Amino acid sequence: MSEPLILVTNDDGVTSHGIAALREAAKDLGRVVVIAPETEKSAVGHAITLSNPIRIQELSKEDGVTGFAVGGTPADCVKLAVRALLDRTPDLILSGINHGANVGMSVMYSGTVSAATEGVILGIPSIAISLDSWTSDDFNFAGKIAKQFAVKVLENGLDEGVALNINVPSVPEDEVKGIMLTRQGQSFYEETFDRRTDPRKRTYYWMDGFLVQPDKDQDVDDVALAGNYVSVTPLHFNLTHNESLTNLASWKVFNNGNI
Amino acid sequence: MSEPLILVTNDDGVTSHGIAALREAAKDLGRVVVIAPETEKSAVGHAITLSNPIRIQELSKEDGVTGFAVGGTPADCVKLAVRALLDRTPDLILSGINHGANVGMSVMYSGTVSAATEGVILGIPSIAISLDSWTSDDFNFAGKIAKQFAVKVLENGLDEGVALNINVPSVPEDEVKGIMLTRQGQSFYEETFDRRTDPRKRTYYWMDGFLVQPDKDQDVDDVALAGNYVSVTPLHFNLTHNESLTNLASWKVFNNGNI
Numbered sequence: 001m002s003e004p005l006i007l008v009t010n011d012d013g014v015t016s017h018g019i020a021a022l023r024e025a026a027k028d029l030g031r032v033v034v035i036a037p038e039t040e041k042s043a044v045g046h047a048i049t050l051s052n053p054i055r056i057q058e059l060s061k062e063d064g065v066t067g068f069a070v071g072g073t074p075a076d077c078v079k080l081a082v083r084a085l086l087d088r089t090p091d092l093i094l095s096g097i098n099h100g101a102n103v104g105m106s107v108m109y110s111g112t113v114s115a116a117t118e119g120v121i122l123g124i125p126s127i128a129i130s131l132d133s134w135t136s137d138d139f140n141f142a143g144k145i146a147k148q149f150a151v152k153v154l155e156n157g158l159d160e161g162v163a164l165n166i167n168v169p170s171v172p173e174d175e176v177k178g179i180m181l182t183r184q185g186q187s188f189y190e191e192t193f194d195r196r197t198d199p200r201k202r203t204y205y206w207m208d209g210f211l212v213q214p215d216k217d218q219d220v221d222d223v224a225l226a227g228n229y230v231s232v233t234p235l236h237f238n239l240t241h242n243e244s245l246t247n248l249a250s251w252k253v254f255n256n257g258n259i
Numbered sequence: 260m261s262e263p264l265i266l267v268t269n270d271d272g273v274t275s276h277g278i279a280a281l282r283e284a285a286k287d288l289g290r291v292v293v294i295a296p297e298t299e300k301s302a303v304g305h306a307i308t309l310s311n312p313i314r315i316q317e318l319s320k321e322d323g324v325t326g327f328a329v330g331g332t333p334a335d336c337v338k339l340a341v342r343a344l345l346d347r348t349p350d351l352i353l354s355g356i357n358h359g360a361n362v363g364m365s366v367m368y369s370g371t372v373s374a375a376t377e378g379v380i381l382g383i384p385s386i387a388i389s390l391d392s393w394t395s396d397d398f399n400f401a402g403k404i405a406k407q408f409a410v411k412v413l414e415n416g417l418d419e420g421v422a423l424n425i426n427v428p429s430v431p432e433d434e435v436k437g438i439m440l441t442r443q444g445q446s447f448y449e450e451t452f453d454r455r456t457d458p459r460k461r462t463y464y465w466m467d468g469f470l471v472q473p474d475k476d477q478d479v480d481d482v483a484l485a486g487n488y489v490s491v492t493p494l495h496f497n498l499t500h501n502e503s504l505t506n507l508a509s510w511k512v513f514n515n516g517n518i
Contacts, residue, residue: 048466053457054463055463075304079450079466083451084464105496107498108380148512159502180515193342203315207309237364238442240495241493241495243418244495245440245493253407254438254439254491256477
């Protein structure tokens, strides 16, 4: 195999400490190109930019790493990288290291995960990696985990249509219990909306919320993470609920309902 | 059952013709409240607004329908409606009628579908409905389908965690072949990026693309739609790829890898 081409992206923006840690983790594994949003794009989900032009800015080379800051979302970055900016299809996409866990229903809102999703849609093995802290800048252990799994994925690939969603506990390395293969859980934020009045007396709302964690099984993403395990979940993007296909057939409105 | 409360939303914005058709379809079924983005929010995926205030504007009553225009995404609209604006949890969420099909991988980018996803996360039966045309303003038949399924869902509910994704062909009603219960397919846009120079000589890109349709089976969303069937797909949002859980265990890095 020739030198692997590794695309590094994120949703916290190209200047974040997390992406620097990920670039560092990847740099001995192949040619690394960073193509990431110029500013923070958290909670953008799988948004793409169709109605506006997308601008790019070349980054100065650091440690031999080249790249671009993109005026768009994480999914835009991956599309633009693969379709327009890179000279060939990357062998691996690494997205992160995100500030804050992406487990349970948060996966649906995550720009970090959506970059990996986009990689999978384009047929590229992809890993999203997040640190379970909104404030800690210690990405050292998470970087080691990213490197370990990058090596594994470059060696073994992943099942077609599957991305890895990795979440790392934010505790001293010697308190980490191990690495757990997990399922996506049901945890979610129960939102509250703080109703306020601006200086011009107009009403506005801030979204806030608190985490609800209904899961109990050890091998569910947020439970593993809370137990100081690194959580590794294989995700795919065929959303069909097969059981409902059977249940809905009884509605008798479908031409194929009695097949 | 007391009069059902039906929340109508979309991603094309509160003034679109599609949402007017959906409001009309729903109005005999219960109390209808429209809470939708003030402007078009296509392809925003499941984005939510965390870093900015969200503003709302009360709509003038039309046909007894009340509502708000929201300065946010479709997912914001549903969260804000349920957590702050409505006096009780709605019995049904209808999202659409979208201009343009939401099938295959487009489901991942769709603001219309994300509103229904959000409903499911909040435990509310939800239907996304789209017309397979970016230009036609004839939402008449799609409105009938929306009403038919709204009635069915109010009567029967849906499996927990499941939303219906309905796509309606844009052909004269007598050319519609029937209603097909379908699976999410693999169709996707192969993006192209048009590289241009602005009047100030700076480079920018426009995202464009062409549709790739690898599916052949009759009961796949885009195949059914292309065959002039209404496509009805039950979607859920547990993205775990179960087969990979087995395959990845062989990597022997997991504490639960040999369970």
